[in-house]
Amino acid sequence: MENKILLYEELSLNAHPALQSQFYDGWILRFANGYTNRANSINPLYSSVLNLQEKITECEKRYFVQGLPAVYKLTDGSDPNIDKMLAERGYSMVTPTYVMDMDIKSVDFPSGDFVMMSYADNEWMNTYFTLSRYTDCVKMETAKQIISNVKNTMICGQIIKNGVSVACGSAVIERGYMALLNIIVEESQRSKGYGIEICQSLLSAAKQSGAHTAYLQVVQDNQKALALYTKLGYRTKYAYWYRVKNGAA
Numbered sequence: 001m002e003n004k005i006l007l008y009e010e011l012s013l014n015a016h017p018a019l020q021s022q023f024y025d026g027w028i029l030r031f032a033n034g035y036t037n038r039a040n041s042i043n044p045l046y047s048s049v050l051n052l053q054e055k056i057t058e059c060e061k062r063y064f065v066q067g068l069p070a071v072y073k074l075t076d077g078s079d080p081n082i083d084k085m086l087a088e089r090g091y092s093m094v095t096p097t098y099v100m101d102m103d104i105k106s107v108d109f110p111s112g113d114f115v116m117m118s119y120a121d122n123e124w125m126n127t128y129f130t131l132s133r134y135t136d137c138v139k140m141e142t143a144k145q146i147i148s149n150v151k152n153t154m155i156c157g158q159i160i161k162n163g164v165s166v167a168c169g170s171a172v173i174e175r176g177y178m179a180l181l182n183i184i185v186e187e188s189q190r191s192k193g194y195g196i197e198i199c200q201s202l203l204s205a206a207k208q209s210g211a212h213t214a215y216l217q218v219v220q221d222n223q224k225a226l227a228l229y230t231k232l233g234y235r236t237k238y239a240y241w242y243r244v245k246n247g248a249a
Contacts (some may be wrong), residue, residue, distance in 0.1 A: 003076040005238050013171040015179040017149040025050045034068050035142040036243050064247035075240040091243035099201040100234035101215040114201035116157045120147045124156045127165045131184045150153050159198050167198040171206045178211035
């Protein structure tokens, strides 16, 4: 796997940690009550020596027994034989995504009406759940556990207008690389520039905390988000996608 892809994949694992991880012949199996594919997927990041068919069967058992689908996260740098074999076994391809990055050392970002904290307190979490329209208690509790498990520098923030939170987001910094995460704008307040305001504010705060490079993940068919991130200066680095198979299939 290309060094830069491996770097970003490792950083992403730490920025959005699973509740449990298992290591299996170069593959990382992540579990988090089914909340997000990123935290509930098999990541074949490193070289492997076992039979591929047998490994896939074993991984299916480990996920199906928990009532979870078997999900693989594959990148442009993954072994193409894995993707081919998964397709032959009935795995569907879902959520093709771009990883984008940019050098922020020489860029100055304005900070808007930004309220910042160094961790996800109850106020920030409640804002995130409200703006995201989350009502599932298990999903909310799992999200809290995932965010509380982040062990690197974290920045959480909100954009406040007239005393009301209209946008929120977070960043995780590791080795000078800043992951932009959890960007959400109140539905009724979109197309007013609050998306770029929360992103610029987080980038500014991360740069002050020592970040030299910013990266993010964005679903390929999210044209509005792609336009926003491109405007900020992000450029596509590589792509990844998921292969998914349900236990009942």
